[in-house]
Amino acid sequence: MTERVLSPRALNRALLARQLLLERSGVSLTTALERVAGLQTQYAPSAYISLWSRLQDFRRDALTRALERRRVIQATLMRETIHMVSTRDFPLFAWAVRRARRDWRLRLRELRGIDMDKVAALVRNYLADGPRRARDIEEFLRSRGFPKIARIAVGLWVDLVRVPPSGTWEHRRADLYGLADDWLGPSRVTEEEGQEHLVRRYLGGFGPASVNDIASWAGLPISTVRAVVNRLKLRRFREESGGELLDLPRSPLPDPDMPAPVRFLPTWDATLLVHARRTQVLPERYRDLVFNTRTPHSISTFLIDGAVAGTWRFADGRISLEPFDRISRSTRKVLDEEAERLAAFHAA
Numbered sequence: 001m002t003e004r005v006l007s008p009r010a011l012n013r014a015l016l017a018r019q020l021l022l023e024r025s026g027v028s029l030t031t032a033l034e035r036v037a038g039l040q041t042q043y044a045p046s047a048y049i050s051l052w053s054r055l056q057d058f059r060r061d062a063l064t065r066a067l068e069r070r071r072v073i074q075a076t077l078m079r080e081t082i083h084m085v086s087t088r089d090f091p092l093f094a095w096a097v098r099r100a101r102r103d104w105r106l107r108l109r110e111l112r113g114i115d116m117d118k119v120a121a122l123v124r125n126y127l128a129d130g131p132r133r134a135r136d137i138e139e140f141l142r143s144r145g146f147p148k149i150a151r152i153a154v155g156l157w158v159d160l161v162r163v164p165p166s167g168t169w170e171h172r173r174a175d176l177y178g179l180a181d182d183w184l185g186p187s188r189v190t191e192e193e194g195q196e197h198l199v200r201r202y203l204g205g206f207g208p209a210s211v212n213d214i215a216s217w218a219g220l221p222i223s224t225v226r227a228v229v230n231r232l233k234l235r236r237f238r239e240e241s242g243g244e245l246l247d248l249p250r251s252p253l254p255d256p257d258m259p260a261p262v263r264f265l266p267t268w269d270a271t272l273l274v275h276a277r278r279t280q281v282l283p284e285r286y287r288d289l290v291f292n293t294r295t296p297h298s299i300s301t302f303l304i305d306g307a308v309a310g311t312w313r314f315a316d317g318r319i320s321l322e323p324f325d326r327i328s329r330s331t332r333k334v335l336d337e338e339a340e341r342l343a344a345f346h347a348a
Contacts, residue, residue, distance in 0.1 A: 007240060009280075011208065013253075014252065014253050014254065014279075015206060015271060024056045026056050029063060030088075035204065035205060038083040042268050043267050048063055048169050059348070063168075071086070073087055074161065076162075078198075079219035089197070092198065096220075097194075099191060124179065127179045128179070132176070160179065161178055161179075162177060164176075195228045196228055199229060203247055207245070208235070208253075209245060213276070235247040235249055239278060260303070262334050264302050264342050265300065267300055272298055310324050319343045321335065
């Protein structure tokens with residue numbers, strides 16, 4: 001059977017639908033996080049803005065409460081970057097990426113000669129009485145002869161979570177660490193289970209996609225991802241250049257002609273990262289304006305018809321807009337109205 005070819009616009013609409021950006025969803029906050037495969041939160045407010053753009057009637061305090069009640073977990077996960085994920089997803093994601101990221105770290109010169117098993121045991125004992133600030137953990141390890149990199153890397157040897165109120169809208173620095181076993185209880189997960197779950201979550205949130213896309217987003221070797229997808233029952237498509245794309249059975253593929261609404265994205269939104277390039281959410285002619293040496297985290301952007309069309313910034317109680325090109329009067333009206341709603345969200 002000839003595999004169906006998906007155009008860039010078809011892939012664009014599929015991504016927007018799965019990322020809840022074609023229409024705001026009425027699902028729960030934790031379900032939304034699972035649908036979009038977690039949210040990258042190197043800057044804590046990014047998660048709040050992401051959910052405001054994706055959910056109906058989202059309120060800032062809903063996410064803060066979910067973190068406090070341990071329904072949402074903030075931790076260093078894929079690509080060793082900070083993510084917010086559901087409590088259900090956290091152990092599976094952590095086990096999926098741990099060994100590969102640990103092996104990568106051990107190949108770096110900076111960890112040579114450091115007994116990371118000993119560091120992990122020390123940190124585990126140090127945190128047994130409760131969460132500690134990053135600077136305190138670092139000083140504790142320094143007093144025992146270990147450099148700063150040991151504190152940065154130890155999360156690959158012992159599961160840590162970032163404990164609220166740190167890493168919230170109100171307290172943006174996510175530097176309070178606790179033991180995942182203490183915060184959530186012990187988990188019984190295998191690496192194989194974790195990796196299969198991670199691949200399913202990725203395809204559910206970003207597919208159809210290639211093996212390389214999955215590996216890039218997860219920070220896993222391509223050979224590892226290929227072995228995982230070979231165990232799963234997946235649909236197969238082709239992109240226009242001929243490359244194979246994988247997808248979950250029955251995942252949505254909207255009509256490519258479906259209109260896409262104006263949407264605002266924060267920094268770190270994963271729809272703009274390299275793994276999603278083929279969807280053209282970020283047109284290549286604008287990539288250097290969004291990602292560069294001064295803004296490796298990206299800058300806040302807005303979408304028109306499913307593609308980045310400019311940047312935004314909140315200051316002095318309002319959203320200021322910087323379009324990359326001319327915008328029609330009717331589109332500008334819709335954009336301004338959405339900007340006013342986002343300004344009210346900031347001010348609430």
